[in-house]
Amino acid sequence: MNDYLVDIQNEKLSFFTPAGEVKALNDVSLFVREGEVLGIVGESGSGKSVTAYSLMGLIESPGRLIGGDLYFNGHHINEMKEREMRKIRGNEVSIIFQDPMTSLNPVFTVGNQIMEAILLHTGKNKKQAHERATELLQLVGINEPVKRLKQYPHELSGGMRQRVMIAMALACEPKLLIADEPTTALDVTIQAQILELLAELKTKFGMATILITHDLGVVAGICDRISVMYAGKIVESGTTDDIFYRPSHEYTKGLLLSVPNLNEDEHQKLMPIEGQPVDMLNPPLGCPFAPRCRSCMKICLKTMPEYTHLGGEHYSACWLLDKVKFENREEQL
Template identity: 85%
Template sequence: MNEYLVDIRNERLSFFTPAGEVKALNDVSLHVREGEVLGVVGESGSGKSVTSYSLMGLTAHPGRLIGGDLYFNGHHINKMTERELREIRGNEVSIIFQDPMTSLNPVYTIGNQIREVILLHTKKTKKEANERARELLQLVGINEPEKRLKQYPHELSGGMRQRVMIAIALACEPKLLIADEPTTALDVTIQAQIIELMINLKEKMGMSIILITHDLGVVAGMCDRIAVMYAGKVIESGTADEIFYQPSHEYTKGLLQSVPNINDREHKQLVPIEGLPVDMLNPPAGCPFAPRCRSCMKICLSTMPAYTKLSEEHYSACWLLDKAKFEGQSEVQHD
């Protein structure tokens, strides 16, 4: 029996394009326990969304899983047929997409779109589905639910549309909710409301959440553990406190240094991560972050480091942590 609700082991996934093979995921391993919130952090193109979509069997053409195993709630995902995957989508795992305006159908009312999910995945009658849709809008904090059910997406604000997306995702009370940058298109005040709503719903329903984001401020207040991804690899993973207060990978440190701190009285200048992201058509032989790393050593360019276990939950793939090989060498620089 698997102790994890989600267990992704050594996943490798590529997109076979006319220009060549884009190695989107290269040996990705992640796990999520029941009732846990995992934050997946990294810049655009790091493989965050691709990893989560593959868990639902939603890898877009010309993408293809070429290695590894994906387990969810007792299901071996990469051995399931499309029909079997449709059975768990919505019922056991749901997703909130980035932009609700492009996810909601503009020619159907909000009520139609919520009822459709309920009728598809449950045995409720139309009357029961309508009542459940009204309950869901109340649950996600939308006022005048009867009125909203009759409205179209363009008649709602951005924050309300995102709440509707959450209501649709929760329609069948899934065990896992994947939130793909759910606050990106919203202003800061509404962002805070959506995050608070998700935390409250998680406590009420006891579900697990995978939160995909590039906003470290969002994960700080919501996640139990954080996985940092770069160029299709998980380069560091640990509890939220370990990642924020004891970062060990140079990329993680760079992300934290580029975030403004309102409590910083010294008014330090923000330090950007210089250089450009890796070309995934021709990824480097060694550590993918090496070309942008200020502490890069010769071995970093040629060989990918193994994971160093720093605590029960905290591990990182960085040659600077390999004390046995580099002990006493002057070029090793620690912050």
């Protein structure tokens, strides 16, 4: 194991459904250092959330880890029992789920739900837990925190509910915060406020963060590194500058081209990625993006390319990047 806070090595995870095996993750490897922000981007169904949930031991039947190793803060997640996972969940690692509208329990007050984690993982009594919950609401920018603790989720706006979710996640000052689409269903002004809050909290607590999103604009200003996922594979990874200014995989380029650019001519058309996402019940033999790639070659359909090192921490899995390997494999086919 390396000196990383998170170290996922060659993870393979499938869902065994009546229709067949859905290969949700196929040989995924990534790492996160202490205090670092990693962005995982990709379209819906690419495996972003499954990767995060597997790290927290939240994958249930019919999902099953069938290969690879997952390490977090010295723990070998593969070998941990549910009883052991409960001790680190919410304590050493916390998650902000996708939808703040449905993530909070509607029949309990906000205070009750924040205090639950504090009482479970710390030695604080009820009075101390209430004081800590008040502190947390102040920390995430909620006004009149004492009043808010007595309210139910339906009495709060979407932005305030998301702030409550962040407060709950920070209750025990975790080493890792997983933010799964934290700006979903929020308007752009509130999105900007939530992202600014996450950046401030990262600086204040020095905690590592995994930010999961399909929106490249979300990761641009907050992430140190980015991993681009497609059909259960990481197709490219590198620093934020690598991904935005030196994209090398055709899927990454397609994502960037489909984002509006304020510097372009007002009549410039967006270039969507054509085609349909991969059927994960029957994934292609080669590069999963090949059927939608405008630069697709025969070898792309038959053989998955290895990662090409492009300097620093920049890696990409594309046949177009390694002419020597490509020519050698073409001779064998």
